[in-house]
Amino acid sequence: METLKNHPKDELLAAYAAGSLPLSQALCISVHLEHCTECTQNLHQLHQLGSELMLSLQPAKPSPKLKDKLFDQIDQILINAATTEKVTLPTNEANHSLPRCLHQFIKTGYEDISWKRLSSDIYSYELCRDQNNAKVELLRIKPGGTSGTHTHMGDEYTVILEGSFSDESGFYQQGDFLVKNSLDKHTPVATIDKDCICLAVTEAPIQLTGFFGRMLNPLIRRSYA
Amino acid sequence: MTRIATHSDKAAFSTLFDHYAPLIRAYSLAREPGANLVADELAQEVLIRVWLKAGSYNAQLSNINTWIFTLARNCRIDYFRRNGRYISDIDPTEIFNNIEDDDPGPFQQVHQDRLAKNIKSGLSKLPREQAEILTKVYLEGKSHQQTSTELKLPLGTVKSRVRLALRKLQVLILR
Numbered sequence: 001m002e003t004l005k006n007h008p009k010d011e012l013l014a015a016y017a018a019g020s021l022p023l024s025q026a027l028c029i030s031v032h033l034e035h036c037t038e039c040t041q042n043l044h045q046l047h048q049l050g051s052e053l054m055l056s057l058q059p060a061k062p063s064p065k066l067k068d069k070l071f072d073q074i075d076q077i078l079i080n081a082a083t084t085e086k087v088t089l090p091t092n093e094a095n096h097s098l099p100r101c102l103h104q105f106i107k108t109g110y111e112d113i114s115w116k117r118l119s120s121d122i123y124s125y126e127l128c129r130d131q132n133n134a135k136v137e138l139l140r141i142k143p144g145g146t147s148g149t150h151t152h153m154g155d156e157y158t159v160i161l162e163g164s165f166s167d168e169s170g171f172y173q174q175g176d177f178l179v180k181n182s183l184d185k186h187t188p189v190a191t192i193d194k195d196c197i198c199l200a201v202t203e204a205p206i207q208l209t210g211f212f213g214r215m216l217n218p219l220i221r222r223s224y225a
Numbered sequence: 226m227t228r229i230a231t232h233s234d235k236a237a238f239s240t241l242f243d244h245y246a247p248l249i250r251a252y253s254l255a256r257e258p259g260a261n262l263v264a265d266e267l268a269q270e271v272l273i274r275v276w277l278k279a280g281s282y283n284a285q286l287s288n289i290n291t292w293i294f295t296l297a298r299n300c301r302i303d304y305f306r307r308n309g310r311y312i313s314d315i316d317p318t319e320i321f322n323n324i325e326d327d328d329p330g331p332f333q334q335v336h337q338d339r340l341a342k343n344i345k346s347g348l349s350k351l352p353r354e355q356a357e358i359l360t361k362v363y364l365e366g367k368s369h370q371q372t373s374t375e376l377k378l379p380l381g382t383v384k385s386r387v388r389l390a391l392r393k394l395q396v397l398i399l400r
Contacts, residue, residue: 009388010388011245015364015369018297018298019302019366020366020367022321023313027320029272042397044291046234046397049391050291050363052344053348057255058251059248060247062264067226070273074273074276077276077277093260095319101320104315117335128313128314130313
């Protein structure tokens with residue numbers, strides 16, 4: 001595992017640990033964690049903080065019935081375990097190069113996706129929507145391709161699944177996690193050796209800033225709606 | 226815990242219930258004050274998972290309080306999604322459940338106990354406004370945005386208070 005340079009900020013990782021982060025953002029962080037031992041360790045410690053906070057609560061005694069109910073359920077589990085043979089579910093041998101949290105959307109691999117062409121350099125594939133209509137999609141930039149200079153109307157969360165790209169502020173590789181907001185104007189360019197595939201969560205459509213880009217904005221907004 | 230895992234020991238489980246059920250209910254009530262039925266359901270769900278997963282629990286890797294916290298958190302997310310109070314197309318089990326069985330790395334009991342002790346003493350000394358934010362985020366399950374609206378604070382202030390609290394508690398490895 002290479003050491004990554006671009007991590008989620010502390011408060012974002014804490015919100016993930018607390019379970020209070022929108023799931024779309026949690027998805028991006030989950031991918032990053034598969035590539036980052038440092039954040040995984042921090043996450044574990046943030047869980048410890050969570051448990052200490054839980055222990056600091058004033059305990060709220062349940063009614064005596066709850067325990068009975070629970071033990072009934074356990075008896076049922078024990079009976080079922082004794083009477084039914086263990087069924088081994090066919091393990092979903094999904095493509096192992098895919099992050100686990102994406103298996104719910106992609107069964108085989110990035111090749112088999114019906115990518116939608118956005119420009120000669122970029123393809124996209126929408127995975128789903130999250131609360132507040134945040135769009136969760138895969139973006140694929142051809143080797144050496146660029147998405148054009150753009151800003152964002154809302155925050156954009158990106159994690160790199162494959163390949164690498166660079167922009168004005170740095171170089172990003174597999175597992176790197178970045179957040180761009182409306183003040184960040186950037187021009188991502190994929191490295192020339194291979195396609196760059198990212199998982200991106202956008203809370204509002206991006207705004208292209210170049211002359212031609214601006215003419216495309218209404219089209220992008222339409223695809224977002 | 227080992228007794229539950231290897232002998233399906235109900236007496237041991239009963240003791241565990243007495244300790245954790247009230248805490249899990251308190252955790253649920255922190256998010257939804259007054260919702261006692263929801264709290265019961267969450268406690269039941271979490272403890273059933275503890276029973277079922279007792280075999281995969283590894284005390285060397287994760288302390289039991291921490292393990293139960295992550296289970297409670299996951300069950301709470303599931304619960305809210307199932308009940309339509311959290312509209313999303315994303316299945317959270319594949320995001321969080323994998324992690325609860327994961328090997329958290331080269332962790333040792335000693336290190337964990339020390340960290341737990343530091344956190345505990347740190348929490349009692351934390352400035353009130355930082356503790357308040359941690360309560361919102363961790364116990365009430367509020368997003369930064371919701372926290373900012375409820376406390377009438379700028380979003381940036383919410384985030385920086387979380388950061389300050391984490392630094393003061395020395396929870397994170399600095400990089």
